[in-house]
Amino acid sequence: MTGPAVAHGRLAGLDEIVDIGRDRVRGGYSRHLWDDADRTLREWFTARAAAQGLAVEQDRNGNLWAWWGEPGPDAVVLGSHLDSVPGGGEFDGPLGVVSALDAVALLQAEGRVPTRPCAVVVFAEEEGSRFGVACLGSRLLVGAIDPDRVRRLTDAEGRTFAEVAAAAGADPAHLGADPARLGRIGLFLELHIEQGIGLADDGGPLAVAGSILAHGRWRLDFRGEGNHAGTTRMADRRDPMLAAARAVVAARDAAASAGDARATVGRLHAVPGGTNVIASQVTAWLDARSGDDAEVRALVDGIVDRATEAAASERCTLTVTEESYSGRVRFDRDLRERLRAGLGCVPVLDSGAGHDAGVLAGHVPTAMLFVRNPTGVSHAPGEHAELADCLAGVEALAGLLRGLL
Amino acid sequence: MTGPAVAHGRLAGLDEIVDIGRDRVRGGYSRHLWDDADRTLREWFTARAAAQGLAVEQDRNGNLWAWWGEPGPDAVVLGSHLDSVPGGGEFDGPLGVVSALDAVALLQAEGRVPTRPCAVVVFAEEEGSRFGVACLGSRLLVGAIDPDRVRRLTDAEGRTFAEVAAAAGADPAHLGADPARLGRIGLFLELHIEQGIGLADDGGPLAVAGSILAHGRWRLDFRGEGNHAGTTRMADRRDPMLAAARAVVAARDAAASAGDARATVGRLHAVPGGTNVIASQVTAWLDARSGDDAEVRALVDGIVDRATEAAASERCTLTVTEESYSGRVRFDRDLRERLRAGLGCVPVLDSGAGHDAGVLAGHVPTAMLFVRNPTGVSHAPGEHAELADCLAGVEALAGLLRGLL
Numbered sequence: 001m002t003g004p005a006v007a008h009g010r011l012a013g014l015d016e017i018v019d020i021g022r023d024r025v026r027g028g029y030s031r032h033l034w035d036d037a038d039r040t041l042r043e044w045f046t047a048r049a050a051a052q053g054l055a056v057e058q059d060r061n062g063n064l065w066a067w068w069g070e071p072g073p074d075a076v077v078l079g080s081h082l083d084s085v086p087g088g089g090e091f092d093g094p095l096g097v098v099s100a101l102d103a104v105a106l107l108q109a110e111g112r113v114p115t116r117p118c119a120v121v122v123f124a125e126e127e128g129s130r131f132g133v134a135c136l137g138s139r140l141l142v143g144a145i146d147p148d149r150v151r152r153l154t155d156a157e158g159r160t161f162a163e164v165a166a167a168a169g170a171d172p173a174h175l176g177a178d179p180a181r182l183g184r185i186g187l188f189l190e191l192h193i194e195q196g197i198g199l200a201d202d203g204g205p206l207a208v209a210g211s212i213l214a215h216g217r218w219r220l221d222f223r224g225e226g227n228h229a230g231t232t233r234m235a236d237r238r239d240p241m242l243a244a245a246r247a248v249v250a251a252r253d254a255a256a257s258a259g260d261a262r263a264t265v266g267r268l269h270a271v272p273g274g275t276n277v278i279a280s281q282v283t284a285w286l287d288a289r290s291g292d293d294a295e296v297r298a299l300v301d302g303i304v305d306r307a308t309e310a311a312a313s314e315r316c317t318l319t320v321t322e323e324s325y326s327g328r329v330r331f332d333r334d335l336r337e338r339l340r341a342g343l344g345c346v347p348v349l350d351s352g353a354g355h356d357a358g359v360l361a362g363h364v365p366t367a368m369l370f371v372r373n374p375t376g377v378s379h380a381p382g383e384h385a386e387l388a389d390c391l392a393g394v395e396a397l398a399g400l401l402r403g404l405l
Numbered sequence: 406m407t408g409p410a411v412a413h414g415r416l417a418g419l420d421e422i423v424d425i426g427r428d429r430v431r432g433g434y435s436r437h438l439w440d441d442a443d444r445t446l447r448e449w450f451t452a453r454a455a456a457q458g459l460a461v462e463q464d465r466n467g468n469l470w471a472w473w474g475e476p477g478p479d480a481v482v483l484g485s486h487l488d489s490v491p492g493g494g495e496f497d498g499p500l501g502v503v504s505a506l507d508a509v510a511l512l513q514a515e516g517r518v519p520t521r522p523c524a525v526v527v528f529a530e531e532e533g534s535r536f537g538v539a540c541l542g543s544r545l546l547v548g549a550i551d552p553d554r555v556r557r558l559t560d561a562e563g564r565t566f567a568e569v570a571a572a573a574g575a576d577p578a579h580l581g582a583d584p585a586r587l588g589r590i591g592l593f594l595e596l597h598i599e600q601g602i603g604l605a606d607d608g609g610p611l612a613v614a615g616s617i618l619a620h621g622r623w624r625l626d627f628r629g630e631g632n633h634a635g636t637t638r639m640a641d642r643r644d645p646m647l648a649a650a651r652a653v654v655a656a657r658d659a660a661a662s663a664g665d666a667r668a669t670v671g672r673l674h675a676v677p678g679g680t681n682v683i684a685s686q687v688t689a690w691l692d693a694r695s696g697d698d699a700e701v702r703a704l705v706d707g708i709v710d711r712a713t714e715a716a717a718s719e720r721c722t723l724t725v726t727e728e729s730y731s732g733r734v735r736f737d738r739d740l741r742e743r744l745r746a747g748l749g750c751v752p753v754l755d756s757g758a759g760h761d762a763g764v765l766a767g768h769v770p771t772a773m774l775f776v777r778n779p780t781g782v783s784h785a786p787g788e789h790a791e792l793a794d795c796l797a798g799v800e801a802l803a804g805l806l807r808g809l810l
Contacts, residue, residue: 025563026677087631087677087685129679158430195636215635217680226492226785229669229692230620230757231600234661241670242657248650256639264634265646266682270673272431272492274534275622275690275728276759277671277784280492285680287634323680352635354681379682380631 004102004394011390013098014090017044017082026087028381032130032155033062033083034168041082045097045122052105054120059181060174061140062124062165068104068114074186075117076404078103078397081126081137081356088127089383091193095371095390097122099191103397107405114405117184123356130155130164132285133324134217138356142363143177145324150175156269187335187365189400190357191393193385197376198349205389206396208336209368210348212358213262214296215289216325220247220307224316226272226280238315240282241270246310247284247303254302261290261299262352285323289352292328329358332365339367342399353378369396409507409799416795418503419495422449422487431492433786437535437560438467438488439573446487450502450527457510459525464586465579466545467529467570473509473519479591480522481809483508483802486531486542486761493532494788496598500776500795502527504596508802512810519810522589528761535560535569537690538729539622543761547768548582550729555580561674592740592770594805595762596798598790602781603754610794611801613741614773615753617763618667619701620694621730625652625712629721631677631685643720645687646675651715652689652708659707666695666704667757690728694757697733734763737770744772747804758783774801 005012021037023030031037042064046056049066056066065071080096100120107114124137131153139145151162151172162172199207222240248265255263264287270279286303290296304320311318340346349370360366371393377383410417426442428435436442447469451461454471461471470476485501505525512519529542536558544550556567556577567577604612627645653670660668669692675684691708695701709725716723745751754775765771776798782788 023677028677030677085677085679085682087679088682127679127681132680134681195633213635225782226787227781228600228758228783228785229671230618230667230694230759231781231783232667232757233665234657234667239657239669241653241673245650245653245670248646249654252639252644252647260638262635262637262639264644264681264683265650266634266675266684267678267680268646268673268675270671272428272433272435272490272785273672274490274492274532274784275537275672276532276539276669276692277490277493278669279671280785287681289635352637353633354635376632376636378633378636379679380633380677380685382631 004105004391006387009387011098011102013048013101014094017041017094018090020044021084023087028087028089029084030086031082031084033125034164038083039168045082048101049120052101052108058170059141060176060178061137062170063137063141064122066120068118070117071119071184072117073184075119075184076401077119077121077185077188079121079123080190080192081123083125083127083129085127085129085379087381088379089381091383091385092378093126095193095385096191099390099394099397102394103401106394106398107401112405116186116405118401118405126356128324131161132217132219134354135356135359138359140175141178141182142359144359147176182363185364188357188360189367189369189397190355191369191371191397192355193383194349194370194373195351195353195378197373199370199372200374200376204346205372205392206343207347207349207370208339209331209370210350211331212329212351212354213289213291214293214326214328215354216296217323218286218288218300219321219323220284220286221319222282222311222316224280224314227278229276229278232278237278239278240314240316241279243307243310243314243316243318244268244282244284247307250306251286251303254299258290258295258299261295263288263299263303326354326358329361331361331367335365335367339369339400342403343396369393409510409796411792414792416503416507418453418506419499422446422499423495425449426489428492433492433494434489435491436487436489438530439569443488444573450487453506454525457506457513463575464546465581465583466542467575468542468546469527471525473523475522476524476589477522478589480524480589481806482524482526482590482593484526484528485595485597486528488530488532488534490532490534490784492786493784494786496788496790497783498531500598500790501596504795504799504802507799508806511799511803512806517810521591521810523806523810531761533729536566537622537624539759540761540764543764545580546583546587547764549764552581587768590769593762593765594772594774594802595760596774596776596802597760598788599754599775599778600756600758600783602778604775604777605779605781609751610777610797611748612752612754612775613744614736614775615755616736617734617756617759618694618696619698619731619733620759621701622728623691623693623705624726624728625689625691626724627687627716627721629685629719632683634681634683637683642683644683645719645721646684648712648715648719648721648723649673649687649689652712655711656691656708659704663695663700663704666700668693668704668708731759731763734766736766736772740770740772744774744805747808748801774798
């Protein structure tokens with residue numbers, strides 16, 4: 001038996017895509033649903049899977065499925081996503097896809113023929129960086145989001161999901177819950193780079209997931225009056241930037257005083273966005289997370305209350321839209337312990353990050369495997385995993401497959 | 406004698422460009438130096454001036470000059486700009502260009518032949534919306550900005566001025582002070598839509614400018630650490646968005662407590678700008694204005710002090726860059742009173758807005774004529790001037806030309 005191919009100090013699969021979607025302004029990678037980079041990655045995945053003898057199909061929601069053997073019920077499904085946040089790292093998503101393909105390749109090299117269906121999946125728009133809703137492809141698959149709403153979602157250029165999908169050759173009319181496909185999944189396992197320092201000092205390369213914090217995204221649209229920055233007296237202004245700034249501070253204050261909660265405004269958009277122009281509208285996106293539903297709701301309610309006061313004092317309006325929400329997810333205990341047993345009782349880590357595995361966990365037995373991140377940096381160009389740890393991840397997936405197929 | 410052509414309720418010249426550079430996201434117009442819209446406007450200006458028998462040349466700094474008769478010394482120069490802020494109105498800039506061409510046309514229709522040189526000028530990048538420096542073309546002309554610095558200025562996509570100029574067929578090697586050309590200007594008169602409500606209740610369509618507030622632009626770059634919004638504990642963050650938000654509030658506080666001062670953050674850019682990503686860098690642009698240099702400096706110093714404290718408390722760094730600065734401008738009294746005498750002693754208004762006329766005022770006799778803005782809205786799609794008031798502006802320019810040529 002040979003191990004997975006390695007090139008330039010990384011898994012060969014990661015090396016094959018290392019130049020796709022580099023972001024020359026932000027650093028790292030910007031790979032967003034059906035943009036040039038994402039299309040190229042989809043072509044790469046299709047070609048690479050085909051080279052391993054896997055048949056690739058795109059489902060009605062833009063997710064790609066590479067089947068080893070005949071598609072069928074009770075399938076063992078591995079995978080993750082290929083899209084990124086703006087200026088993200090090289091491992092978040094692709095490591096889960098490449099390691100899944102490599103695990104299959106290991107078993108193929110061993111001469112195994114699967115006795116039950118097996119697939120590697122690439123979920124669409126996991127990061128929600130183009131259309132605002134995280135885990136969009138998996139949410140659509142399980143019926144957790146209204147397809148009419150999805151068709152109307154717009155990107156930063158104002159293009160709708162329906163337009164973009166059609167331009168990419170996907171028929172948006174067929175979007176939505178896919179119970180037949182979901183019913184084929186016997187279990188789902190997602191390998192992912194760790195997104196904190198939970199394994200950095202622990203000695204081992206791997207962990208399994210215990211749960212995912214409850215989390216969601218809210219869009220705060222502050223509307224005021226655009227006008228000239230030089231000619232408009234301070235007292236006459238209705239400046240939404242002021243209200244948004246106070247909301248940013250409110251989010252920090254609320255989360256810092258609420259135990260393990262997190263609240264972040266990392267994206268803010270001013271319209272029209274000229275230096276010498278008072279903004280007419282400012283949109284701030286709030287990412288909020290905490291241990292359970294009630295905690296998240298209380299956190300967001302407190303922030304929205306203060307944002308509403310700030311808007312009123314500036315004679316602006318505030319509209320709050322929940323873009324996505326995911327309750328606390330606890331992964332399947334049996335599958336998790338089966339994984340751990342094969343790995344020498346690796347630690348169980350809770351995750352502050354959302355994943356397609358979290359969406360699927362409410363429908364099929366699901367588990368996650370984390371690969372050590374020495375610095376804990378995530379969603380940033382400095383994200384890194386050592387090759388040896390990635391190889392340990394591939395071997396862990398292969399080990400599970402050996403026991404299941 | 407016939408008046409200027411009118412179409413669809415506006416000056417025909419404005420109607421000819423009414424569809425160029427519409428901004429379908431922000432509303433209004435986005436016309437930025439050498440983008441598609443600006444190039445089309447330049448072609449329109451060249452064709453329209455040629456149709457009136459004016460010879461158009463582009464100077465070394467991207468400004469366009471349409472000469473009526475032979476270029477020469479002691480020229481009477483009228484004009485303004487064609488570029489806009491993002492999502493700006495239809496009058497700010499183009500009204501000054503169109504009314505100047507129309508005033509020339511009026512005199513031509515009267516059979517006049519100029520006895521001294523006369524030109525209509527279009528200054529480049531007046532709003533500074535692409536490369537950050539307002540009145541860029543006029544500043545270059547008078548030698549008020551280092552051409553090496555200008556060549557290195559970058560737009561939002563990271564393209565340098567030099568690259569963009571070269572792509573537009575302008576040789577960036579020749580950028581900079583143009584004393585021969587400046588020396589030809591006998592006087593400069595810029596007609597502009599009023600940018601406040603100074604004429605709204607006053608009964609008359611026109612005013613002349615007394616002075617321009619001291620004003621400038623400062624770029625505040627806050628740098629922290631990009632990381633995952635879900636997995637990074639609040640206490641571990643170095644979030645530049647927090648520091649920037651506190652700077653926005655500081656700007657408001659400082660200006661509101663400083664008499665006639667104005668301070669605005671209307672443009673803010675977060676990198677990488679993902680909903681689920683703590684920003685690694687946030688840039689906020691501060692526009693600050695007040696009665697004189699000392700007042701503006703005190704205002705900006707106070708804001709920067711508070712921004713520096715905010716950055717330090719977040720373990721971020723702050724770099725402050727002055728992008729442009731213009732001291733208080735007082736326009737030529739003789740020229741102003743000559744204009745007023747011909748107009749029935751119209752009011753004298755001070756302006757909070759910068760103009761190319763303000764840049765030229767330090768070098769040649771310069772005046773400005775304001776056309777009533779009924780709502781005072783400026784730098785926004787709702788900006789408006791009535792046709793009758795625009796026609797009064799054209800007639801005022803023509804009257805001055807009749808006395809001077």
